[in-house]
Amino acid sequence: MEQWIQLTIDGITLGGVYAVIALGYTLVYGVLRMINFAHGELFMMGAFGGFYTLDAFENHTTMNDSLPSLTIALAIFAGMGTSVILAILMERLAYRPLRHAPRLAPLISAIGVSILLRNLMLRWTNARRQVFPQVFPRGSIEIGDVNVTYIRIFLVALSILFMLLLYIFIQRTKTGTAIRAVAEDRDTAALMGIDVDRTIVLTFVSGAALAGAAGVCYAMYTTNAAAGMGFLPGIKAFTAAVLGGIGSVPGAMFGGYFLGLSESYSTKLIGAQYKDVVAFVLLVLVLIFRPWGFFGKREDRRA
Amino acid sequence: MAILSVRHVSRSFEGLVALNDVSIDVEPETIVGVIGPNGAGKTTLFNILTGFYRPTSGEVWFLDKRVDGLPMHKIAAAGISRTFQNIRLFSNMTAIENVLVGQHLHLGTNIATAVLRPPATTRAERRAVEQSAEHLRFAGLAGRENELARNLAYGEQRRLEIARALAVRPRLLLLDEPTAGMNAGESMAMMKLIRELRDDLQVTVILIEHQMRVVMGVCERISVLDYGEKIAEGTPSEVQRDQRVIEAYLGTGQLKRQDAGS
Amino acid sequence: MVQQRRRLPRSLTSEALRERIDRMRATSGGAQLFRFGPYALLPLLGAIAALSPALLSTRLTFLLILIVAYLMMRIVDNLYGVAVLALALALLPTAMDGFERNIMFNVALYTVLGIGLNVVVGYAGLLDLGYVAFFAAGAYLYALVVAPDAGASEWAQNWDLGLTFWPVLPLALVAAALIGVALGVPVLRLRGDYLAIVTLGFGEIIRIMANNEDYYTSGPRGLFLLPKPPFFGRELDTAQELYFVVLVVAFVAVFAAERIRDSRVGRAWEAIREDEDVASSMGIDTTVYKLLAFAIGAAIGGVGGVIVAAKQGSVFPTDFNLDVSINVLALVIIGGMGNVRGILLGALLVVGLPDVLRDFNLDLGFVTFQNVGADYRLVIFGAALVAVMVLRPEGLLPSRRRAAEFREAELLEQEYAT
Known part of the structure; x- marks a missing residue:
């Protein structure tokens, strides 16, 4: 029994990470109808942004010891900043020039960005995993026979916090309304005086900020950062976004947790070596039977 | 009836x-x-x-x-065949190629015959081209066969849509x-x-x-x-x-x- | 007038011919040069190859050959030209050392793969990011059905099928096509970008399976000591001999792919690429034709897998990672989607050039990039994919058709802007 509870906790932890990354896919898809293939690399670059910041502060042990929360916050903000800057660059250089190009063009460009970033970091790190500094307090709490580490609790709480913040941002702020308007109908939004270019950049920025933060947290959780770390979480988060219905914010959250839990349980049911296959199988099944996802709007073919 | x-x-x-x-x-x-x-x-x-x-x-x-x-x-x-209100031609194909696509159902070329090109296939293909030229002439587009569809004048594009639809017979x-x-x-x-x-x-x-x-x-x-x-x-x-x-x-x-x- | 009409059909159905006529018209004064150009370049190629061991470095030789081959490809598109090109390509390795022959082998192999993927991406407009799956299927098929040696898997030892290279080739062609259909049936109704991710997933699944299904694949230990292709009582085992095999396969693939493109099947693909709904209202069963493209692409990939397994004499799961799919996609797109000359150039640039520049160090004064060809090739491909899409979306040597498609988008954009 406690094994299942443990798996559930694993799944929720992982699911939170997927959900936060999935939000980035969903937001960008909403406004541009384009899958940002390089989103997983933003996650990875965020982790490295946090890593190198912590690396620079490594000798300031006094700060780490006396103010661990400040160090953690610093790392997360550094990760967010890194991803945001990269997202702005990639939107400007690789996607915006292709906004009216055939569908295949921005997709290939995004794949190019993804390959570029991943291999650049691979060279930069000499293809080695970087051990992430142990900034988060070790330790855990016992609930019955089940052991939950602090970092997991932190991860779950933070992912929920981020999702709430994003939800408020999208629903309550003026920028959020603009994003929704552009997602609904770009031309009409432009006629209403919304700066479409700026809104699209802001969409990338919000998605990237979430991905960067998730990257740092994930690296703290797994205690390392590597150039290839964005690939699988990226694909899985995309699967999560599709599961929930791409373009839908609550859908991405649902999809993330659903996928996290399925994957976690599958390690017990099918075997750990095939856990990465679960996401793909789910993706194919959803795309065949319910391509608009669980929360998405069914899009009729246009005449 | x-x-x-x-x-x-x-x-x-x-x-x-x-x-x-x-x-x-x-x-x-x-x-x-x-x-x-x-x-x-x-x-x-x-x-x-x-x-x-x-x-x-x-x-x-x-x-x-x-x-x-x-x-x-x-x-x-x-x-049943149709044309479209907002002209939907294969705009990067030539006029006659558009019509040839319309002939799809009346040609039997498959991968094998496409690669080996037995005489029957070549003949059928040639006949299809001649018929397509005929459809174009019927629609008043004689002499425009090799023009890319998107370079045709607006009225010609409407006519090409009809020629293409006719090719479906x-x-x-x-x-x-x-x-x-x-x-x-x-x-x-x-x-x-x-x-x-x-x-x-x-x-x-x-x-x-x-x-x-x-x-x-x-x-x-x-x-x-x-x-x-x-x-x-x-x-x-x-x-x-x-x-x-x-x-x-x-x-x-x-x-x-x-x-x-x- | 009568003559004109009799010539009409061929010129209408063959893109290559049309292109040539256009070019002739544009440069009527230089028409003679175009006719004799390929022959004029032949001695040049020979001279480079003959001089290379004595005077030039490997790197320089290859660059020169690349340039000449590029020039020939720009000019050559008639039967004589192709024959000259074939002859030149066949004679080249005789004047090369082992390292260069290996490069030529890889270029030819990736040309085959590129032609296969081009059927899917360039002709039918379906973005397949898991092309390696079919390549792997062919390679593992070979490793499983040939006469088992000490390095064979348990399954192969148990069954001991003992086939040789030649019957496995068509077998792999059919098997990979069937796998292509099986994978394609559930996903081909999907929109393009979903298809891209799902195929990416298939590529990964195949690799994960190869890693874990020990009984069949021996997992990460891999399969080895595979036999070479027999040939009239002896074995083809040098890079040069296997290069000829792959060269023949490449020519057959080019021939078949071009003929299919110029037929009813090719037109159906083109129509689907342009407007899927209208295509089906013309009576085209779009699902069947997309599956067909997928199957043909898969079949060619499977054949490539058999050849590479035979050449290496071994198969490991790590041979089939995502990089293979990326390399093939990059060469198709950088060279120019939808046409064969572009793929040849793409293979030279994406596969040949990095190998030549393997240990090349780029010193920029403030920073030095070491082993550019070996270590930075994927970085460069990534950047190149973006650059090609943004600056020259039709690729370096596009088909006239594809250029028109991409330029149309640009014109639309300009209209929006004004």
Whole structure:
């Protein structure tokens, strides 16, 4: 029994990470109808942004010891900043020039960005995993026979916090309304005086900020950062976004947790070596039977 | 015996009713007009006839075969072909290649014969090219065979759509606003072409049209749609006198404006 | 007039011919040069190859050959030209050392893969990011059905099928096509970008399976000591001999792919690429034709897998990672989607050039990039994919058709702007 509870906790932890990354896919898809293939690399670059910041502060042990929360916050903000800057660059250089190009063009460009970033970091790190500094307090709490580490609790709480913040941002702020308007109908939004270019950049920025933060947290959780770390979480988060219905914010959250839990349980049911296959199988099944996802709007073919 | 029988067809989009219980019978080798104000459901009707949409309820029978809900390529094979309101040519293919795509159903080349090119395939391919040239000439596009579709003039593009649709060898041809955006002279030529389709090729024609001069000039029967319902049907003169039709058009002022504006 | 009409059909159905006529018209004065150009270049190629061991470095030789081959490809598109090119390509390795022959082998192999993927991406417009799956299927098939040696898997030992290279080739062709259909059936109704991710997933699944299904694949230990292709009582085992095999396969693939493109099947693909709905209203069963493209692409990939397994004599799961799919995609796109000359150039640039520049160090004064060809190739491909899409979306040597498609988007954009 406690094994299942443990798996559930694993799944929720992982699911939170997927959900936060999935939000980035969903937001960008909403406004541009384009899958940002390089989103997983933003996650990875965020982790490295946090890593190198912590690396620079490594000798300031006094700060780490006396103010661990400040160090953690610093790392997360550094990760967010890194991803945001990269997202702005990639939107400007690789996607915006292709906004009216055939569908295949921005997709290939995004794949190019993804390959570029991943291999650049691979060279930069000499293809080695970087051990992430142990900034988060070790330790855990016992609930019955089940052991939950602090970092997991932190991860779950933070992912929920981020999702709430994003939800408020999208629903309550003026920028959020603009994003929704552009997602609904770009031309009409432009006629209403919304700066479409700026809104699209802001969409990338919000998605990237979430991905960067998730990257740092994930690296703290797994205690390392590597150039290839964005690939699988990226694909899985995309699967999560599709599961929930791409373009839908609550859908991405649902999809993330659903996928996290399925994957976690599958390690017990099918075997750990095939856990990465679960996401793909789910993706194919959803795309065949319910391509608009669980929360998405069914899009009729246009005449 | 009707060639096409639309029976109590309805279609709604997320609760919005685009067509409501529409029934239309079309006799072979007639030219039928479908008119009505914008948003009356005319193009929706075409989309159902060609398999683009599935009707929410009702049936479509063509040549004694039920065709509603069939995939588009099967409906094309059954003998229904169409043109599009917002011209949809294969714009980076030449005029004759567009028509050759229309001949798809009447060629048998598969991968093996494509690679090995036995004499029969070469002959069939050559015949298809000659026939396509013939279709182009019929549509008044002789000499434009090797022009890319997107480089053709607007009126020529409309004609190319018809030539391409003819290559499918349809028994029923659906023309969605064939004279939209044309001047009086071009419209006259198009009307002549539509008559030839029926007279020379024995094709049954249904057309959606806003220019009343065209509708009244070329159609033998007219069905009038308004807000997704068929409000009148009959010969041009019957329809012109129909009180509900006059009301529908006066309500929007469309009859007058369309006629004057064209 | 009569003559004109009789010539009409061929010129209408063969894109290559049309292109040539256009070019002739544009440069009527230089028409003679175009006719004799390939022959003039032949001695040049020979001279480079003959001089290379004595005077030039490997790197320089290859660059020169690349340039000459590029020039020939620009000019050559008639039968004689192709024959000359074939002859040149066949003679080249005789004047090369082992390292260069290996490069030529890889270029030819990736040309085959590129032609296969081009059927899917360039002709039918379906973005397949898991092309490696079919490549892997072919390679593992070979490893499983040939006469088992000490390095064979348990399954192969148990069954001991003992086939040789030649019957496995068509077998792999069919098997990979079937796998292509099986994978394609559930996903080909999907929109393009979903298809890209799902195929990416398939590529990964195949690799994960190869890693875990020990009984069949021996997992990460791999399969080895695979036999070479027999040939009249002896074995083809040098890079040069296997290069000829792959060269022949490449020519057959080019021939088949071009003929299919110029047929009813090719037109159907093109129509689907342009407007899928209209294509099906013309009576084209779009699902069947997309599956067909997928199957043909898969079949060619499977054949490539058999050849590479035979050449290496071994198969490991790590041979089939995502990089293979990326390399093939990059060469198709950088060279120019939808046409064969572009793929040849793409293979030279994407596969040949990095190998030549393997240990090349780029010193920029403030920073030095070491082993550019070996270590930075994927970085450069990534950047190149973006650059090609943004600056020259039709690729370096596009088909006229594809250029038109991409330029159309640009014109639309300009219209929007004004």
